[in-house]
Amino acid sequence: MRADAQRNYARLLSVAAEEIALNGADASLEQIARLAGVGSGTVRRHFPNRHALLAAVFRERVESLHAHAADLTGRPDARAALLEWLTAVTTSAATIRGLAVALNRDCGLEPGPAHEHCATSRLLEAGEPLVRQAAGALAPGVTVADLIALITGIALATENHPDPAEEANRLLGLAFSGISPSA
Amino acid sequence: MRADAQRNYARLLSVAAEEIALNGADASLEQIARLAGVGSGTVRRHFPNRHALLAAVFRERVESLHAHAADLTGRPDARAALLEWLTAVTTSAATIRGLAVALNRDCGLEPGPAHEHCATSRLLEAGEPLVRQAAGALAPGVTVADLIALITGIALATENHPDPAEEANRLLGLAFSGISPSA
DNA sequence: GTACGATACGGAGGGCCCCGCCGTTTAGCA
DNA sequence: TGCTAAACGGCGGGGCCCTCCGTATCGTAC
Structure with a gap:
């Protein structure tokens, strides 16, 4: 896993945790992407679906x-x-x-x-x-x-x-x- | 309540019941409108929010x-x-x-x-x-x-x-x- | 130090949905 | 039959999810 990918993964995980704590399991993936400062495609690359993100979090x-x-x-x-x-x-x-x-x-x-x-x-x-x-x-x-x-x-x-x-x-x-x- | 409003209300209720049975409580309101043959505005007029529709159904x-x-x-x-x-x-x-x-x-x-x-x-x-x-x-x-x-x-x-x-x-x-x- | 290939990135585009709004139609009464 | 208020339909804005592809960056091999 490339260094930048690792950084993004970690950032996403942390932002997602906050956002899910705030808005529940239906938190907006795009909003998570925005807060993490990455494109929406990057979210979907690391977590192919919402469930994968929840599991990781x-x-x-x-x-x-x-x-x-x-x-x-x-x-x-x-x-x-x-x-x-x-x-x-x-x-x-x-x-x-x-x-x-x-x-x-x-x-x-x-x-x-x-x-x-x-x-x-x-x-x-x-x-x-x-x-x-x-x-x-x-x-x-x-x-x-x-x-x-x-x-x-x-x-x-x-x-x-x-x-x-x-x-x-x-x-x-x-x-x-x-x-x-x-x- | 006007006669046409009553008709639409009844149609909506029946269509909504089917659609919710099929797709759960998150069924698309627009899809319900389409199936009932009414505009999306009519749905919202009879049921100001999703909860009102569920309650009626x-x-x-x-x-x-x-x-x-x-x-x-x-x-x-x-x-x-x-x-x-x-x-x-x-x-x-x-x-x-x-x-x-x-x-x-x-x-x-x-x-x-x-x-x-x-x-x-x-x-x-x-x-x-x-x-x-x-x-x-x-x-x-x-x-x-x-x-x-x-x-x-x-x-x-x-x-x-x-x-x-x-x-x-x-x-x-x-x-x-x-x-x-x-x- | 540089050049290259693979990997990861970002964001545009399409589709669907919810919501507010407003011009138009129609039912029901006088 | 004419009128008015109620009801209708659908447009436009905003958001989200998802796919896809041109581009930037990393890591390595030389």
Whole structure:
């Protein structure tokens, strides 16, 4: 990768992060190009579509959640470990504008090599051991995918709330323990 | 309202319903105008913004859910009644393309007279008695708003699933009884 | 230090969309 | 039948996405 390409890539990533934080996942790619001082073609060269840009912007955060999950595996209280991780994911999804949308969208991609390395897949990988560990304490049939879908949904639904993270975590807590537990 | 205006309104509503079912809540307003055989100005005259169009398109369905809730109040098993209604709402939100997005968006409106009569408010009104009845069987602090938010989120998150309604209801069931009930 | 090939860049152009506006048509009443 | 207010259609401005291609720049080989 040429030096100027690297510079532009970094600039774009940083500007895109700000712009997405400001305007959500539908931020204007042309505006990002303008703010980064590059042509619109350069954006599309580095990121062939919006999804690629979102993935790149959120990559670090997703990796950090991945690492967090790794830290939690093997904890004596598997249920608490799972809940801690789910809370961390929820907080990120509800706090970081655009992340929930990005997670939600890459569920709609056709399978393929790109799909295997997308943010959602990384989260599924990360959470799978935690779910397996806690399986005994979970309702039958619960999968990591269910939990990630639920969190994504909760984050999307609380986007307009005054305090998204708090509200999202409250809903997560309700769903985890049960809205109407006395079955 | 003049006769021609009524005709156009009806045509627009019907065309919009099809087009939204096909392309989601972001369907092109100009395309709707074209299909209805009217000018784009006519669309904007009847529906000053996209949200107004969505509200009108989904009005009947929301009213039907409202009525369903009324039918269920007073049932002996309050918990089952609530769950039945939530299931109906979930099925609608997951099946009818664009409805979940519409519900999610009108949470973001500034308060005002329009906000009081929006689809979400109608659902809140409808569900409130059911929640009150079932309060004894619910986790402390649960509100109708929580449940509607959760359902909206679930519907958004399962939009890309092969069978959205089934998956959405499965997630609803999990959240209702608890993902990890043994608290 | 220079010359060259590959790589990356920028921006113009086409298509679509939303939105505001205004001249024209038409429905409904007198 | 004539009139007026309501409703209509579509034009023009602005924005965005996307493709494409001539140009500038980087890095290397000599």
